[in-house]
Amino acid sequence: MLKGRFGIHGGQYIPETLMNAVIEVEDYYNRYKEDPEFIKELEELLNSYAGRPSLLYYAEKMTRDLGGAKIYLKREDLNHTGSHKINNVLGQVLLAKRMGKTRVIAETGAGQHGVATATAAALMGMKCEIYMGKEDTDRQALNVYRMELLGARVHSVTSGTQTLKDAVNETMREWTARVEDTHYVLGSVMGPHPFPMIVRDFQSVIGREVKRQMLQKEGRLPDALIACVGGGSNAMGLFYEFIGDPDVRLIGCEAAGYGVDTDKTAATMATGSVGIFHGMKSYFCQDQYGQIAPVYSISAGLDYPGVGPEHANLHDIGRAEYVPVTDDEAVEGFEYLSRTEGIIPAIESAHAVAYARKLAPTMTKDQLLVINLSGRGDKDVAAIARYRGGEIYE
Amino acid sequence: MNKVQKAFANGKAFIPFITAGDPSLEITEELVIRMAEEGADLIELGIPFSDPIAEGLVIQRADERALAGGATTDKIFDMVKRIRQVCSVPLAFMTYMNPIFTYGTERFMKNCRESGIDAIIVPDVPFEEKDELMPYCSNYSVELISLIAPTSQHRIRQIASEAQGFVYCVSSMGVTGVRQEISSDVEEMVKLVKQVKDIPCAIGFGISTPEQAAKMVQFSDGAIVGSAIVKIVEQYGVDCVPYVADYVRRMKKAVKQGV
Numbered sequence: 001m002l003k004g005r006f007g008i009h010g011g012q013y014i015p016e017t018l019m020n021a022v023i024e025v026e027d028y029y030n031r032y033k034e035d036p037e038f039i040k041e042l043e044e045l046l047n048s049y050a051g052r053p054s055l056l057y058y059a060e061k062m063t064r065d066l067g068g069a070k071i072y073l074k075r076e077d078l079n080h081t082g083s084h085k086i087n088n089v090l091g092q093v094l095l096a097k098r099m100g101k102t103r104v105i106a107e108t109g110a111g112q113h114g115v116a117t118a119t120a121a122a123l124m125g126m127k128c129e130i131y132m133g134k135e136d137t138d139r140q141a142l143n144v145y146r147m148e149l150l151g152a153r154v155h156s157v158t159s160g161t162q163t164l165k166d167a168v169n170e171t172m173r174e175w176t177a178r179v180e181d182t183h184y185v186l187g188s189v190m191g192p193h194p195f196p197m198i199v200r201d202f203q204s205v206i207g208r209e210v211k212r213q214m215l216q217k218e219g220r221l222p223d224a225l226i227a228c229v230g231g232g233s234n235a236m237g238l239f240y241e242f243i244g245d246p247d248v249r250l251i252g253c254e255a256a257g258y259g260v261d262t263d264k265t266a267a268t269m270a271t272g273s274v275g276i277f278h279g280m281k282s283y284f285c286q287d288q289y290g291q292i293a294p295v296y297s298i299s300a301g302l303d304y305p306g307v308g309p310e311h312a313n314l315h316d317i318g319r320a321e322y323v324p325v326t327d328d329e330a331v332e333g334f335e336y337l338s339r340t341e342g343i344i345p346a347i348e349s350a351h352a353v354a355y356a357r358k359l360a361p362t363m364t365k366d367q368l369l370v371i372n373l374s375g376r377g378d379k380d381v382a383a384i385a386r387y388r389g390g391e392i393y394e
Numbered sequence: 395m396n397k398v399q400k401a402f403a404n405g406k407a408f409i410p411f412i413t414a415g416d417p418s419l420e421i422t423e424e425l426v427i428r429m430a431e432e433g434a435d436l437i438e439l440g441i442p443f444s445d446p447i448a449e450g451l452v453i454q455r456a457d458e459r460a461l462a463g464g465a466t467t468d469k470i471f472d473m474v475k476r477i478r479q480v481c482s483v484p485l486a487f488m489t490y491m492n493p494i495f496t497y498g499t500e501r502f503m504k505n506c507r508e509s510g511i512d513a514i515i516v517p518d519v520p521f522e523e524k525d526e527l528m529p530y531c532s533n534y535s536v537e538l539i540s541l542i543a544p545t546s547q548h549r550i551r552q553i554a555s556e557a558q559g560f561v562y563c564v565s566s567m568g569v570t571g572v573r574q575e576i577s578s579d580v581e582e583m584v585k586l587v588k589q590v591k592d593i594p595c596a597i598g599f600g601i602s603t604p605e606q607a608a609k610m611v612q613f614s615d616g617a618i619v620g621s622a623i624v625k626i627v628e629q630y631g632v633d634c635v636p637y638v639a640d641y642v643r644r645m646k647k648a649v650k651q652g653v
Contacts (some may be wrong), residue, residue: 013491013518015448017543017564159454172447177568179545276491289467290496291444
């Protein structure tokens with residue numbers, strides 16, 4: 001009876017109106033995930049269209065500068081559309097086509113998932129509508145135009161805190177109104193079953209590649225993996241292949257905003273408690289009455305009050321560590337990687353870079369550290385300039 | 395016969411919904427008492443939630459007003475106790491799983507029992523997850539109301555067979571809110587439920603006019619109205635009580651006698 005559980009977390013806490021829709025998604029996914037033709041078509045898209053496999057790059061200057069572990073960057077920023085989001089989107093939109101859907105909808109925070117969804121929809125001839133919090137359409141204006149250019153309609157969500165959480169609310173409401181012809185391309189390892197499983201599976205290509213590439217380059221497994229965590233899709237994509245390798249440390253970096261001792265934070269594991277929301281049992285930032293807290297991060301993509309249920313379980317069983325990284329640290333990480341390696345990371349990924357700067361020097365020179373560079377930072381340049389007191393607007 | 399069954403014992407039922415604490419808990423208390431006097435057969439009280447994903451804009455705004463006004467689950471329980479000193483109308487809470495879970499599901503149901511709540515409606519807990527609530531509901535004799543939707547199809551049989559109190563038939567796709575047209579499929583939904591179980595069926599989502607309500611009860615046991623009432627509360631604020639009372643009177647008449 002209990003489906004999609006990760007320890008106590010997960011489940012399907014959604015309105016009855018959506019139940020047959022998620023059951024249908026699960027049925028089709030189970031049918032096609034091992035269908036050779038589907039697999040071949042997806043692989044072809046990932047390789048020829050999205051540019052996979054992505055590079056595993058040895059960051060030599062950063063390694064030398066930090067003076068500890070040997071640092072590799074998994075370059076998901078080099079994928080088509082500029083982030084890891086395309087991995088999941090190509091899989092889901094392909095599945096939606098098999099399901100006979102003609103329209104896809106999606107939430108987006110920073111706009112990376114929205115851009116990826118709009119891209120896949122353009123490629124596969126589907127109608128596309130994207131829901132994005134008003135605060136995010138303001139701070140990521142360029143991505144809004146990008147999505148429109150790709151043929152999508154972007155809805156600016158003005159309810160609640162006007163950020164990612166509210167974009168998810170609105171997309172769920174829209175799906176409730178129109179399940180017949182519409183698939184909800186959920187962008188992270190969250191929401192009701194089967195989404196945490198499907199998104200993880202489509203993203204797990206990241207970790208599979210890292211394992212293969214690391215064995216080729218170093219002849220052994222890495223000692224630690226670092227990724228940023230909002231809902232947690234790039235982290236789960238990297239971690240999943242290594243869960244059964246107990247000597248590989250898995251480290252998720254949460255957005256601490258101004259700090260975990262302030263109320264301007266989005267660090268769910270550090271400050272949240274178990275709750276049930278957005279279709280899943282997991283950790284959420286909330287008050288004593290279960291009202292979801294308004295969260296904050298400089299990064300629109302990590303500005304979410306919950307976390308995927310599989311991460312919640314990895315946290316409970318101690319398999320993965322989750323650490324908070326502040327706005328200041330992330331911005332410094334953003335600037336550091338730009339200067340040191342000539343790679344401008346997404347402000348989301350910069351949270352992982354920031355923690356690596358702390359961790360690497362504590363490790364020995366023969367240890368291997370992989371940072372998931374989940375996205376590129378072009379979209380953040382103007383915002384970071386403003387953070388530093390500049391007057392640049394897109 | 396329990397209180398929920400009694401709500402359907404005098405012919406067709408009229409079931410209004412209001413959000414507790416909108417515009418204040420004092421007004422909510424007055425509204426419940428007045429709506430009961432005007433013939434409401436069962437009253438749904440919404441415990442406001444920060445992120446009500448099954449609600450349209452009207453009730454979303456009511457939740458925001460109630461939370462901004464300081465309504466909390468504890469204060470709402472206290473209000474229910476005050477209402478119960480003067481009013482015995484069957485009462486159901488409508489809220490989301492997180493406010494219940496975080497409050498402590500057992501403590502929540504115990505307080506429902508002690509304050510006088512007869513049933514709960516939780517739109518983000520489908521059949522598959524009802525064990526989250528059912529054991530506690532049973533322990534404290536709070537009825538867990540099941541919802542069925544136009545998309546439920548073959549699930550109706552499964553849901554109806556384990557339903558208690560009444561079945562909440564969601565008339566339309568999408569979220570709560572006033573609608574011009576209500577799909578005729580809902581009549582089929584009610585028939586399917588009745589084939590499985592002899593249990594009252596009330597129809598909600600989209601109903602606002604006496605004509606719509608009268609039509610819905612031709613093939614069901616009750617009409618549920620939320621957004622149309624919450625709109626009156628929004629329009630008149632602290633002065634809303636007589637306007638809501640008048641509306642409930644007209645709706646109740648339509649449900650009992652037709653229009």
